[in-house]
Amino acid sequence: MLCYIIKRILLTLPVLFGIATITFILLFLVPGDATLCVVGERVDKETMEIIRKERGLDKPIVERYINYLSRLIHLDLGRSYSTGIQVSKAISQRFPNTLYLTIAAMFVAIIIGIPLGIFSAVMRGRFVDYICMFLAVFGVSTPVFWFGLLLICVFSIYLGWLPASGMGNGDIRHLIMPALTLGLHSVAFIARITRTSMLEVIGENYIRTARAKGVYEYMVILKHAIKNALIPIITLIGLDFGSYLNGSVLTETIFGWPGLGRYAVEGIMKRDIPIVMGTVLFGATVFVLANLVVDILYYLLNPRIRYDKK
């Protein structure tokens, strides 16, 4: 087991290295002189030179790349052009807010998506099944930002039930709409996966045996089918973590949520390259590490995989 975990961790390293390299290439691609992003157009040549030296922009590309990697190893993502604050420090302050929202969105996705998928599978081929699956397709196809606006329109503007923006002081009412918006795609995704997984399990011999023994249908579903259908679903929920990071950029912008996504958008608005690249790099790293954890958990939870590896 330890061997598998070590191997899996070692396989992650080249991916992390690749992510860092691609982010560096993107930084290098920024058109024009990066110094201009710091000081603006109206600056004399001497000041430009000083800033270029300070930031190491006058050095050859290979040296800059090595410096960049060594800074990354020390978790230094550079300083914001606009505020001068360390990007890593700002990320560490905002990431807990995104994580809080992500966990809430995952919760929403699970409590809506799994029952929807199970219900759809049990009612396969009936009108209810088509409605559930159409809702799932609608969820996958709806732009996150538009769904958020729709919720604001209905629940904040017309009904006045929920606050439209901000985190409040941990007030749960502030969390409801952002969590629903961020969880939307996952609700649809989980419902579809659950349906597929349930249909597979329902066709198994042990389910037929349970039915033949006269077990009530609801017991067959709750006791025998769901338990076995849930293993791949749990894994896929974990692997879907990336969609939350994607969604957080848009959701946090709409609801004024002070998290990582909104920080990235602030960086976009100010053309603050270190903020944008820092959040991209951090997001990708979190995604890779989340996948690593899910993989290891899957290995630990699913005995079949363990036996296969042996």
Add this chain to the structure above:
Amino acid sequence: MIKRLFSNKMVLFGGSIVLIFVVVAICCPLLSPYDPYQINLCERLQPPSKEHLCGTDNIGRDVLSRIIYGTRVSLAIGVIATLISLIFGLFFGVLGGYFGGYIDKMVLCLIDIMLAFPGLLLAIGIAVAIGPGLLTLFMALSIVGWAGFARMVRGVVIAAKEQAYVEAARAIGVSDMGIITRHILPNCLSMVIVLSTLKIGSFILGEAALSFLGLGAQPPTPTWGSMVSTGFVFLRSAPWISIIPGLTIAVVVIGFNLLGDGLRDIFDPKLRQKID
């Protein structure tokens, strides 16, 4: 095959939606009631009415006309970005899958790295690095999308190259290029059609998201995402500016997703699980 296509409800429904939008994109000048760029400050923020079926925006432009012209931009970006992704995906997928060994390992590593980035975050990074614009949208979405194609193609190629007819072709001296083009690529066709249809929908969503963030086509070009973004400020007084373009995005993406799902069921029911 045509009979199966027409008997599948998802293909029919999704295909009809897609067809309607394709016709709208082609016939924009004929269908558009007003000039989408025409500013008319006297008629700003007008609610939907007989004159303006979807209302007007903050500078008096007809929302329906802008949605109609936006169809052209969104579909073009969806289709072109998919084609570019497909070309790169086919190239790397075939390269890794067919030749195997170190080439495959390198291709696989590259695919893993690209898939490790959350798509929208990477697209944002690319768009900020290059600067906003239509070309940026094509590049950002294609760079994000090719790895998905490559992974699927690689899998199909690995399975196909072990087949007896490939062995037979090799035995009679057909070149690698001949085997790839005549025997291996046709195997990828059904998977490519299904994945491309689904990708167009997801690229339209990606384009809308980037345009919403101001990283897509720049004003005054009408795009659905930027229309939703413009209307965000006027959500209280004029919700139609955001709501109607957003609904249009959802409908067209539903069309592509249903069409893709239907085609997947027809071409290969087993493929459904692989793509899921």
